[in-house]
Amino acid sequence: MANQEPLSIPGEPRLSRRIREAAGRDALGHAAILSGQGDLAAAARFLAAAQLCRDGDKPCGLCPDCRKVFRGVHPDAVTVTDPDHKNVSVDVLREVVSDASVLPNEGRRKVYIFPDCALLDGKAQNVLLKVVEDGPPHAAFIFCAANSAVLLPTIRSRTVEWKLSPPAETAAAPDERSRELCGILCAGKAPELAAFFAELENSKISREELKKLLSDTRDLLVSGLAAACTGQGDALAVRLAGVGKYKLSAAAESLGGFIRHCNYNIGVGQVLGALAVELVR
Ligand SMILES: [Zn+2]
Structure with missing residues (x-):
């Protein structure tokens, strides 16, 4: 195991390295946008694991937190979807806001992943604004969007944007x-x-x-x-x-x-x- 290649987002070695470096400095921030045409879901798992990993080299892929995130079963890595509606409803987002005030179950943080921000309309994003701006220190948010312009400027200004490589590169x-x-x-x-x-x-x-x-x-x-x-x-x-x-x-x-x-x-x-x-x- 010692000589294993470090874990990375498929096709995104550079972004993986940058996230890993920021995680090492404990500088990931509490809110991030992952944007671009690549595998946003894989990137979100990687970033969530980096937020929750307890090893020195985050994400290690081996600690219980990483393994649970990559298997999609970590209780503190919550993917926010609304299968009953085309767009994510305001009610679902209000639940996120109230859940964010509760301490994590077992992780260092509680990470909310929004897999497709095109499904969050302006009203929905406004529900999240306060918690993204001034939420409890344990809460972290990952917004995935092919184009980050679908997010309100007020949300964008409070997040770090990580861009996946443009498809032309590969x-x-x-x-x-x-x-x-x-x-x-x-x-x-x-x-x-x-x-x-x-x-x-x-x-x-x-x-x-x-x-x-x-x-x-x-x-x-x-x-x-x-x-x-x-x-x-x-x-x-x-x-x-x-x-x-x-x-x-x-x-x-x-x-x-x-x-x-x-x-x-x-x-x-x-x-x-x-x-x-x-x-x-
Ligand atoms: Zn780990």
């Missing part, structure tokens, strides 16, 4: 790869597809990169489908249209399922294996 290659995958899928040649997946696995593609590759590929298939219906589209779309609507929509649909798989904490190898079984038929 995504130059997948564009070519998505075209290639699209071509192979449409040609329907099983050995080529199997070889393509094997190469992806060897290239140690991250879950986030795989998700982007599959999403881009699905977008291409959908543009082919549109071209098949309208007779219009760019050169690739028109070429794809020749494959036929049925095949294009079946392939796009099965990719959709795998894109959803990529949102869960499943190994890339497992997703690729299942893809090969489903598509190489």
Whole structure:
């Protein structure tokens, strides 16, 4: 265990290091925004673990607090959702405010994670404002947003923003790869597809990169489908249209399922294996 790579957010070694350094100085602050296109849920778990970890190198990933956070069962790392409503209701947020005044169950702090701040409207954010501004010292807040502009300036001014790397930094290659995958899928040649997946696995593609590759590929298939219906589209779309609507929509649909798989904490190898079984038929 001693030589293990330090734990990090997938695809975000630099951000992971910066969070770790701030945690080491006990300078994480009580409220943070995680913004950008990457794996915000993984980043939020990492930051929550850094807040709750009791080891010197936070998050260590090994202490009971870290392990519970990463398993999603820490009683003091609360993910705030409202399954009954499209947006998070004011009532749910009032409960957060009142719960925040109660001491943590077992952790050093009590961390509230808001997984998608696009679901917090202005009224909802105003309910939180006071506790974010002047809450009890044990309460910490993690706001996740693809774009931090969805948060009110009054909230933003009281938080530290940690930005995930822009997709451009890591995504130059997948564009070519998505075209290639699209071509192979449409040609329907099983050995080529199997070889393509094997190469992806060897290239140690991250879950986030795989998700982007599959999403881009699905977008291409959908543009082919549109071209098949309208007779219009760019050169690739028109070429794809020749494959036929049925095949294009079946392939796009099965990719959709795998894109959803990529949102869960499943190994890339497992997703690729299942893809090969489903598509190489
Ligand atoms: Zn720990």
